[in-house]
Amino acid sequence: MHAYVEELAKHVGQEVTVKGWLYNRRSSGKIQFLQVRDGTGIVQCILTEDAADKSRFEACEHLPQESSLVVTGVCRADKRAPGGFELTAREVSIVQVAQNYPISLQSHGIGFLMEHRHLWLRSRKQVATLRIRATVIKAIRDFFDSRGFILADSPILTPAACEGTSTLFEVGYFDDKAYLSQSGQLYAEAAAMALGKVYCFGPTFRAERSKTRRHLTEFWMVEPEVAFADLDDVMRLAEEFISFIVSTTLGRCKEELKVLERDTVRLEKVTPPFPRISYDEAIKMLTESGHDIKWGGDFGAPEETAISDRYEKPVMVHRYPMACKAFYMKTDPQDERLALCVDVIAPEGVGEIIGGSQREDRLEVLEKRIAENNLSKESLEWYLDLRRFGSVPHGGFGLGLERTVAWICGTEHIRETIPFPRMLYRIYP
């Protein structure tokens, strides 16, 4: 009977068949210890010379790493074994003898690993990271689905920019041109006017020429949008959302976080409410601590880290100057220089994981901003329609999936948080 390694606890004392790949091996004369991974875990299979016929035993002795094999034997609990279970092998059948596997259990340079990403995925830490990624995604969807949000996917192929024209990927669209979506937000706004509370969650694209540990050209973003919500509603939603993701992942991914050697003490403190500071307060704090930043400038990685280091939890910085924010954000009625927006900055140097705002709901103000930002009014006429026909206060935010996974995993570079990262000069495999 085929069993996955993660199910072995249910099969102690039974004979089961495990199908997988040789991860590691040691041998002591008449006994071989084969570590077999099957994607759900690693199990140690004990093969004695008596149990196997001689040629099979010898074949296993020289089996290269990542060869595929099927092992049948009785499952025993053993606390000393990695994973807690062992198989006393009665039969081993080799599916394929692998060629010499390029990735050893020793360390390799990052360029080499990226070039072999399709194989690197099999390594323990990569498996753990991808399992956490899947858990985070499920937590994200469960959060919104269970709160009455309707998933409304935004299109990828779009006629215009929504986050500045300098980072657009252009696509030949039959006899026309299109652009890869930088954000699903504008479409989510249309959907929110139809469905009340919505979210979109899909890949987004930024042709950024920057090579940093926080940037991918293709990354996933989840963007809730709520009709009749103001900035305070958006901030409350954001802190509840992030807290839910973190606590769900801590609960479900204990083993994976152990593999990654993640210290989870700080993550356990992530509960609402989060600290809130205004941009003005942040500037004051930064200049007092010697940062060279003037009122009106956006924060880079050093400023974000300096701010987040003051708090144990993610910190919500609100009301940035309009000048450094996107055209669709609503002006603060208390101070026309400011936008009703919020950035959530994660601890431990991860940086911004959420950008959100109340949206400009006045037609004439939005028209002015589109002109000021040199955006194509023609391709945004549909978006302006949302202000012509039943405009309402509304808002939402976007959370970058990979930065969030990197934060939870404690991963230095976000390239490890997506199966096949796309970066400047990196499109293969």
Added chain:
Amino acid sequence: MHAYVEELAKHVGQEVTVKGWLYNRRSSGKIQFLQVRDGTGIVQCILTEDAADKSRFEACEHLPQESSLVVTGVCRADKRAPGGFELTAREVSIVQVAQNYPISLQSHGIGFLMEHRHLWLRSRKQVATLRIRATVIKAIRDFFDSRGFILADSPILTPAACEGTSTLFEVGYFDDKAYLSQSGQLYAEAAAMALGKVYCFGPTFRAERSKTRRHLTEFWMVEPEVAFADLDDVMRLAEEFISFIVSTTLGRCKEELKVLERDTVRLEKVTPPFPRISYDEAIKMLTESGHDIKWGGDFGAPEETAISDRYEKPVMVHRYPMACKAFYMKTDPQDERLALCVDVIAPEGVGEIIGGSQREDRLEVLEKRIAENNLSKESLEWYLDLRRFGSVPHGGFGLGLERTVAWICGTEHIRETIPFPRMLYRIYP
């Protein structure tokens, strides 16, 4: 207290506030009946001249469709009211008086509706369709998540074709070129070798110049991939999967299916097992019933409909000729002309909703096929690596989301099953 229309059953006898848009209205002298939609449903609000001040009452009398408003009043159950509840309005506040709304409750031409898709979304049938879409997506993810599959997103930007080079969208990628993914499968295969059982679920792209009711240039596809699975495993997974989606949606979307006037009798019969016929049998059946098709040809819409009309449930047609299938499919060892593949054809003329197969796991056969199909071996070296390092029998399938939603909704054209459809000459809004 703000309440969504779908929650009104919990608030009978209480005063609540509903926030939404004017959907329809009738008036009989001193009483106005305002139908207000908020994305979760429609509620009738009764406004009497006594309750409102005079100017407010008059303003409501001339309020255009889709104006936004906030109504506070006591909630009463009334079986005659659409939705089953009424609000006796104590206060109506108008958020915005809409301009003349272009989409009346009368019918419009499809070109006009598509041009106003951002507003058309607010119509009752569109809301119902999108809510069903969200339910189908949740069912898809729940199915795999609860069966130990790990979500592993495939990249959108890829260096090469995997479903033929004639339908590729090209993207300028810095100083290089890339292509929009036609299928996440090849990457899912790599992920399956790392994680055992995986699925990817994201947008895929085909630059098809065909204008049919079954084609979009951008559509979502879910693609499970299982290590150590053969064609029979793939077929069993497919029939369980489809049955789960259909029964889950029937259970959760009763109201929406009613709005769409969907006869659900045939959907209720969708349970495993599905009928299985070989391509050879299908050809025999088609030629006997007068279809002009020769052995070796692929099926088009007329053939698919003729086959599916013979069955109540979706039908699984397996083992097509290799010549009409993709390079990565495994040859049938019983008959080298055939592929170990399966198409699942939905009833009621919907056509193929699943294409799946066991994958070719032999390096040298795969190399030959890549050459025969004029694909770039260089850009598929990583894929060949999966056969060099621990190749195992494996398989999976792809299910087209929009066709599945169209089938369940009984929608004639799949353009209504995605919030913002992309088709030949259709990139706006």
